[in-house]
Amino acid sequence: MVFNKLAYPLAMAAFFAIVISQAGAYDPLDPTGNITIKWDVISWTADGYVAVVTMTNFQMYRHIMNPGWTLGWSWAKKEVIWSMVGAQATEQGDCSKFKGNVPHCCKRNPTVVDLLPGVPYNQQIANCCKGGVVSSWGQDPSAAVSSFQLSVGLSGTSNKTVKLPLNFTLLGPGLGYTCSQAKIVPSTVFLTPDGRRKTQALMTWNVTCTYSQILASRYPTCCVSVSSFYNSTITPCPTCSCGCQNNKTCISSDAQIRSVVGNNISTTTGGNKGSAIKCTNHMCPIRVHWHVKLNYKEYWRVKMTVTNFNYQMNYTQWTLVAQHPNLDNITQVFSFGYKPLVPYESINDTGMFYGLKFFNDILKEAGADGNVQSELILKKDMNTFTFKQGWAFPHKIYFNGDQCMMPAPDQYPYLPNSAISNLISSSTMASLLLLVFANLLLAI
Known part of the structure; x- marks a missing residue:
């Protein structure tokens, strides 16, 4: 067998790159801290679904400060966002092929930001509209959650036809997060407001984002x-x-x-x-x-x-x-x-x-x-x-x-x-x- 002289150096470089990236993301003082993004499909529509996206900051002492988070991803197919409640896409993109009812966002890789406090009630959902500011879990668990709702079209209308979004990013002031790929998890169970009945999401997937100071700042x-x-x-x-x-x-x-x-x-x-x-x-x-x-x-x-x-x-x-x-x-x-x-x-x-x-x-x-x-x-x-x-x-x-x-x-x-x-x-x-x-x- 002929030994490739470049194989060993390349393998070692890859090994140390993985070690360094993991070391930068691991925090020994908060070993289980992360930001988890949960995507719950709550209903099907004619060409897609309605979902509630919930971002929970499980980090004990690291919060997201003003001017807040920016969440991005890439669609797996040719999905569009028909409408949003509690957040908005920063760009609409090219929606020229739509006549009459125009989507909120047609970009293949949308970026979304939280709404500011004081928006009209019909544009709000629970845990939204805080300007993207999210407390740390150790400081205030009740303020460590941020949510929004979106209606997705051209996506498929069943668990078998819907494709999970890809390449999630979490950006913001001084933020250096690396996010995992979306993973299907057991569907979330919700309680009705009176606490007497349980409902269940039609489909749920999670994304986990971990912090790296190396990525946050030079x-x-x-x-x-x-x-x-x-x-x-x-x-x-x-x-x-x-x-x-x-x-x-x-x-x-x-x-x-x-x-x-x-x-x-x-x-x-x-x-x-x-x-x-x-x-x-x-x-x-x-x-x-x-x-x-x-x-x-x-x-x-x-x-x-x-x-x-x-x-x-x-x-x-x-x-x-x-x-x-x-x-x-x-x-x-x-x-x-x-x-x-x-x-x-x-x-x-x-x-x-x-x-x-x-x-x-x-x-x-x-x-x-x-x-x-x-x-x-x-x-x-x-x-x-x-x-x-x-x-x-x-x-x-x-x-x-x-x-x-x-x-x-x-x-x-x-x-x-x-x-x-x-x-x-x-x-x-x-x-x-x-x-x-x-x-x-x-x-x-």
């Missing part, structure tokens, strides 16, 4: 700096964490801010991401600062500050995930909501922080109000607690689902040699002073 979108009460050193974000300074994309003066951020810039939809970021050494839109603030006998205290350096973007329904071994003994959280994340039964070292509704759930654009803060009180586990070797600093930080760039551990503020990591309690110190004083008296 660079990280956040970084972490750290400091402590026992050392005056502040360890900044690593230089060029999210790219390096570029006069075309970063703002260094008040005059530039006034010229870029004007009345025509929407601070809720973001504008051109990265075009109005404050010039810093790290060049990240978001910086998270972790400060070890105080040490008590049985507890210790941390202050967290999240700062927005983007002059054109508000972060709505933001989330921050921290991984630290002492989070299993967190006692109190000020100003933020908190929920422990337990991706594995035996490990409880991860928690999600998020803003309180109508208080600080919107992280405003760069400026005086462009930060949110909280303090944490954690109970010490005397078997593991220490200030040595950077133990008091987080292992990982995620903001809005993206992993932040951390400083190197050897750059953390060190514990001075004169300091005692396990501080002596006041009662023990008093006993020692009394003993010394007694010895002095005896010596006299």
Whole structure:
């Protein structure tokens, strides 16, 4: 047998491509998180069917923010969308062959967006019309669902003649999702509004979309700096964490801010991401600062500050995930909501922080109000607690689902040699002073 010299390198390249893509999509802090798109055929029509499409975000801390999701696919045959409720196609396409009743969309690869709040009632269905904003499951399961209804024509009118759509895509601000092919699953069972009768979809298929930070952004979108009460050193974000300074994309003066951020810039939809970021050494839109603030006998205290350096973007329904071994003994959280994340039964070292509704759930654009803060009180586990070797600093930080760039551990503020990591309690110190004083008296 003649060995092809190219076979081995090509096989290895394919292998590593698969490994890298899977590694980018796998999140060890949310191993089962995904966005599932369910397509339920609820009735047949003269040339097709009516279906309800439901998008459910099962991710614990990654949400879809304003301006929302865009869902796309390719038709398997020559289907058209006759009408939609709760969403709309972004383009109608070429419908010139239709006379009289013209379809809503004739494109072979339609893209669909959610409707905005406040549309007429007859254009709505349940869980629609939120501008494409979808909460994470861990933050608010009731808001983690988005739905719309469509009437499909030229598709076949039975389970045997209908062909599943292909090549699903899920796009949006900072979204990097890869979607599986549609797969037929057991038909969904529905309850009537009074809860007394069950109905069943005529046909159901699912698509699963998983997140990859590599696809979402070329660079990280956040970084972490750290400091402590026992050392005056502040360890900044690593230089060029999210790219390096570029006069075309970063703002260094008040005059530039006034010229870029004007009345025509929407601070809720973001504008051109990265075009109005404050010039810093790290060049990240978001910086998270972790400060070890105080040490008590049985507890210790941390202050967290999240700062927005983007002059054109508000972060709505933001989330921050921290991984630290002492989070299993967190006692109190000020100003933020908190929920422990337990991706594995035996490990409880991860928690999600998020803003309180109508208080600080919107992280405003760069400026005086462009930060949110909280303090944490954690109970010490005397078997593991220490200030040595950077133990008091987080292992990982995620903001809005993206992993932040951390400083190197050897750059953390060190514990001075004169300091005692396990501080002596006041009662023990008093006993020692009394003993010394007694010895002095005896010596006299």
